[in-house]
Amino acid sequence: xxxxxxxxxxxxxxxxxxxxxxxxxxxxxxxxxxxxxxxxxxxxxxxxxxxxxxxxxxxxxxxxxxxxxxxxxxxxxxxxxxxxxxxxxxxxxxxxxxxxxxxxxxxxxxxxxxxxxxxxxxxxxxxxxxxxxxxxxxxxxxxxxxxxxxxxxxxxxxxxxxxxxxxxxxxxxxxxxxxxxxxxxxxxxxxxxxxxxxxxxxxxxxxxxxx
Ligand code: MD6
Ligand code: FE
Numbered sequence: 611x612x613x614x615x616x617x618x619x620x621x622x623x624x625x626x627x628x629x630x631x632x633x634x635x636x637x638x639x640x641x642x643x644x645x646x647x648x649x650x651x652x653x654x655x656x657x658x659x660x661x662x663x664x665x666x667x668x669x670x671x672x673x674x675x676x677x678x679x680x681x682x683x684x685x686x687x688x689x690x691x692x693x694x695x696x697x698x699x700x701x702x703x704x705x706x707x708x709x710x711x712x713x714x715x716x717x718x719x720x721x722x723x724x725x726x727x728x729x730x731x732x733x734x735x736x737x738x739x740x741x742x743x744x745x746x747x748x749x750x751x752x753x754x755x756x757x758x759x760x761x762x763x764x765x766x767x768x769x770x771x772x773x774x775x776x777x778x779x780x781x782x783x784x785x786x787x788x789x790x791x792x793x794x795x796x797x798x799x800x801x802x803x804x805x806x807x808x809x810x811x812x813x814x815x816x817x818x819x820x821x
Contacts, residue, residue, distance in 0.1 A: 622714065625776060628790030629764065630715035632783040636707060638756040641815070642807055644701050645727060645756075648672045651698045652690045654729050660684070667736050668729040673700035675724040675820045677743065684743050686724060686820040700725050707783075708752040708817035715785035717750040722817035730760065730800045730812040738765060738773075738796035741786075741818070749819035750787025756780055756815070757808030758800060765794035780805060 623631040654668035657679040671677060675686040676697040689696050704725055712720030728736075741751060755778040762784065763773035773796075778784065786793070800812055 625764070625774070625784075626790060628786065628788035629793075630785045631776065632711055632714060632785065633779070634781045635711055635714070635783040636754050636756070636781045638780050638807055640703065641707075641754070641756060642813075644704065645813055645815075648698045648701075649727065652676075652693070654727075655692060666734045668731075670727045671725060672698045672704070672727065673723055673725045677724060677726045677818075677820070686743060704815065704817070707754070711752050711754075711783045711785055712750055712787075715750075717785060717787050720750060720752065720817075720819070722752070722819055724818045724820040726816045726818070728814040728816070730758075730797070730814070732802045732810050733799055735799040736797040738763065738769065738794045740792050740794055741816075742792070744818050744820050746819065746821075747791045748787075750785050750791070752817040753784045753786065754815040754817075755782045755784070756813040757805040758803045758810060758812040760800055760812050761798040763796045763798060764790075765796075767792050767794070769794055780807075 621633045625631055649670050652670045654670050656664045656668055658664055658681055659679050660683050678685055678687050708722050709720050757780055759777055759779045762776040762778050765771055765773045
């Protein structure tokens with residue numbers, strides 16, 4: 611039974627200065643086969659933080675650069691440390707989607723050179739952090755949610771305080787930039803749920819301009 615109340619077109623919501631939510635902007639049915647192919651080439655892995663802990667979110671990358679966490683620190687690398695080979699190319703549909711989302715959200719031209727692919731299982735959370743490893747913080751970050759819904763927690767530019775809770779559903783895109791570019795943010799533990807295309811999982815694509 612089709613959802614008679616599904617929006618006819620995506621909606622844009624300004625969350626706060628520098629944070630725009632484009633609800634239902636992405637089509638996960640189009641993106642998921644790419645994620646499957648990319649992560650066959652560069653498999654999901656649980657990276658180790660400089661603090662020595664294994665991340666609960668499984669990660670991979672595509673594009674000229676990939677974000678990696680290692681005991682020695684965080685960095686953007688042109689090659690996958692697991693294989694020594696370049697990360698798989700960023701599909702044109704990914705790059706175009708990110709560029710359209712940034713433009714729609716009012717951030718102008720966006721040319722990402724890195725796409726981090728995150729995978730959450732039931733119970734997986736992402737601790738509050740800032741995205742600090744990109745050279746030029748004037749570029750926004752475009753974040754695409756796929757599959758099971760999650761609660762995104764948006765803090766201020768200093769650690770702590772009470773977060774703004776933003777539910778992110780399948781197809782939602784969050785664009786993050788300007789005065790919010792260095793805001794702390796995290797993702798609450800993924801609740802048990804089922805999505806027709808991803809089962810109990812959530813995927814997230816975060817597009818960045820690293821260099
Ligand atoms: C996630 N997202 O939604 C994790 N970072 O699974 C992020 O860490 C993130 O959504 C920077 C900008 C937007 C984001
Ligand atoms: Fe982040």
